[in-house]
Amino acid sequence: MRSTRGFRPQAAGRRARAAPIVLLALLAAGCAAAAAPTAAPTAAPRAERRALDWKTIIPPGPPMEQVQGTDITIRNISTHAVAYSVEPADGTGASRRHVLEPGAIDRFPAPGDVHIGFESKKGTQGYRLVPGASYLFRYEERDGASLNEGSHGRADAADLGPFVPTPPEVVEKMLEAAELTDKDVFFDLGCGDGRIVIAAAQRYGCRGVGIDLDPKLVEESRRNAERAGVARLVEFRAGDATKADLTGATAVTLYLLPESNEALRPLLEKQLAPGARIVCHDYGIRGWEGRETRSITLVAGDGKKHYIYVYRR
Ligand SMILES: C[S@@+](CC[C@H](N)C(=O)[O-])C[C@H]1O[C@@H](n2cnc3c(N)ncnc32)[C@H](O)[C@@H]1O
Numbered sequence: 639m640r641s642t643r644g645f646r647p648q649a650a651g652r653r654a655r656a657a658p659i660v661l662l663a664l665l666a667a668g669c670a671a672a673a674a675p676t677a678a679p680t681a682a683p684r685a686e687r688r689a690l691d692w693k694t695i696i697p698p699g700p701p702m703e704q705v706q707g708t709d710i711t712i713r714n715i716s717t718h719a720v721a722y723s724v725e726p727a728d729g730t731g732a733s734r735r736h737v738l739e740p741g742a743i744d745r746f747p748a749p750g751d752v753h754i755g756f757e758s759k760k761g762t763q764g765y766r767l768v769p770g771a772s773y774l775f776r777y778e779e780r781d782g783a784s785l786n787e788g789s790h791g792r793a794d795a796a797d798l799g800p801f802v803p804t805p806p807e808v809v810e811k812m813l814e815a816a817e818l819t820d821k822d823v824f825f826d827l828g829c830g831d832g833r834i835v836i837a838a839a840q841r842y843g844c845r846g847v848g849i850d851l852d853p854k855l856v857e858e859s860r861r862n863a864e865r866a867g868v869a870r871l872v873e874f875r876a877g878d879a880t881k882a883d884l885t886g887a888t889a890v891t892l893y894l895l896p897e898s899n900e901a902l903r904p905l906l907e908k909q910l911a912p913g914a915r916i917v918c919h920d921y922g923i924r925g926w927e928g929r930e931t932r933s934i935t936l937v938a939g940d941g942k943k944h945y946i947y948v949y950r951r
Contacts, residue, residue, distance in 0.1 A: 708769035710748040711791030714738040715897045716777035722756035727766055738775060743793055758782035772797065776897065786895075795851055795878040798898035801830050804919050805938040808946070809837050812917045815934060815948045816889045818842040825849070825887045827879035827902060828894050832859025832872070839868035846872045847887075849879045884909040893919035900924045906951065914951040922947040 714720055717740050725733040728750060738744055748769040755764045759782030767773060772788030774797060789800040804812070812834065818824060820843035826834045829848025836859070838846050850856050859874040875882075880901060884890070887910060892899055899921055906916060906923075916923070922930065922945075932948040 708748055709745050709791060710752060710767050710769060711772040711788065712738065712744045712754075712767075712775065712785075713772070713788060713797055714740055714742055714775040715797065715895070716740060716775055716783070718777045718783065720756060720775045720777075720783045722754050724752050724754045724767075727751035727753045745791060745793075754785065756783055756785070758784060774895075776895070790851060792851070796880045796898070796901060798828050798851075798879060798901070799893075799895040801852065801855060802893075803830050803833060804893050805940055805944070806833075806837075807936065807938045808919060808944045809834050811934055811936055812891055812919060812946055813838050813841060815932060815946055816891070816915045816917045818844050818889060820844050822888045823847070823886045825882070825884060825890045827882060827890060827892055828898075829859060829874065830855055830893075832862050832874055834891050834893075835859070835872050835874070836863050836866050836868055839863075839871040840866055843871070844889075848872065848874045849877055849882050850874070851876070851878055880905065887914060889915045889917070891917045891919070892921075892923075894921065896921040896924065910951040912951055916949040916951065918947045918949075920945050923949060 719737055719739050721735065721737045723733050723735045724746070725731055726749075734746075736744055748767070750769065752767045752769075753764060754767055755762060757763070759780070763783075763785065765785050772791040774786045774788045776784050776786055778784065787800045788797045790797060816822075816824070816838075818838055818841075822838075822842065822844040824835065824838045824844050824846040826832075826846070826848045829835055829850045832848045832855075835846035835848040838844055848856075848859050850859070853876045856874045856876040860869070863869045863872050863874070882905065884905070890906065890910065892902065894902070899918060900923065903923055903925055910916070916926075922933075926949050929949040929951070930947055931950050934946040934948075936944055936946070938944050
C-alpha cells in the first residue's frame with residue numbers, strides 16, 4: 639500500500655533525505671482561477687542557492703518503473719513559465735538553467751539526487767529531487783511557483799496528481815452527496831486503489847468504472863473489488879482520464895489537483911448528460927462556480943478538514 643500523506647500542499651517539509659515531505663497543499667475552494675501569465679522568475683545565483691536549506695520531495699509511491707528508470711521528470715502544469723537551475727546534489731557537476739514553458743516537460747538522467755532552485759513569491763526555493771521521480775510546477779497567485787510531487791513521467795499522458803487516497807468518511811459523504819441509486823453508472827477519474835467505485839457498488843448497488851493511469855493501481859483496484867464481492871458491478875480501466883469515454887455515466891467523482899479538474903471540464907461538459915452529478919474532493923472545478931449545488935466541509939479521521947463540492951451538469 640502506498641503512502642497516505644496528505645494531498646494538500648504544506649509549503650515546506652522535513653529536511654532529512656529519508657523523511658518524506660511536503661507538498662503543497664492547495665486550498666480547494668479558494669483556488670482562484672489562473673491569472674494571466676507573468677514574466678518568468680529568475681533562478682537564484684549558484685552561490686546563493688548553495689546556502690539554501692534544501693527541502694526534499696519524496697514521491698508518495700514507487701514510480702511507474704517501466705516508463706521512468708532513473709530519469710527525473712519535471713512538468714509545468716501552470717499557465718506561467720518557470721525558470722530554475724538544476725545541479726547534482728553532491729556539488730560535483732555543472733549547473734543547468736532552464737525555463738519551462740506552460741505545459742512543457744523537462745526530463746533528464748539523474749544518477750544521484752539533484753538540487754533545484756527557483757524563485758517564487760515566497761523567496762528563493764530549493765529542493766532536493768530523487769532519481770526516478772516526477773514533479774510538477776504549479777502556480778498560485780498568492781505564493782507564485784511551487785514544486786509538487788507528480789504521479790508519473792509519461793509525456794503522452796496528463797499528470798492529474800499523485801496517488802493520495804480519500805479517507806473512508808469522506809468517501810461516504812461524497813457518495814451521499816452524489817445521491818446514488820442502483821440505476822446509476824458511477825465513474826471515478828483517477829481512481830487510485832478503487833475505493834470510491836467499490837464503496838459505491840457496495841452501498842448503493844450501482845455499476846461503476848474506475849480509470850487510472852497507473853496499471854499497478856488498476857490491478858490493485860480489481861483485487862480489492864474481488865475481495866469486496868462487487869467485481870461483477872465494477873470495471874477498472876488503465877488509461878489517461880483526460881481521454882476517457884464517459885458513455886452512460888450519471889455520476890462522477892474527482893480527487894485531483896485544481897488544474898486537473900479544470901483540464902477535465904471540457905470532457906465533462908461534452909460527454910455527461912444533463913442531470914449528471916459531479917462530486918469533487920478538496921478542489922472544485924474552476925469555471926463551474928454557477929453549477930455548484932452544494933459544498934460540505936468535514937474533519938476526517940486524519941484530523942484534517944476536507945472539502946466536498948457538488949455540481950450538476
Ligand atoms: C489523489 S489520487 C485519487 C485516488 C482516488 N480517486 C481516491 O480519491 O481515493 C489521484 C489519482 O490520479 C491518478 N492519475 C494521475 N494522472 C492520471 C491520468 N492522466 N489519468 C488517469 N489517472 C491519473 C493517479 O495515479 C492517482 O491514483
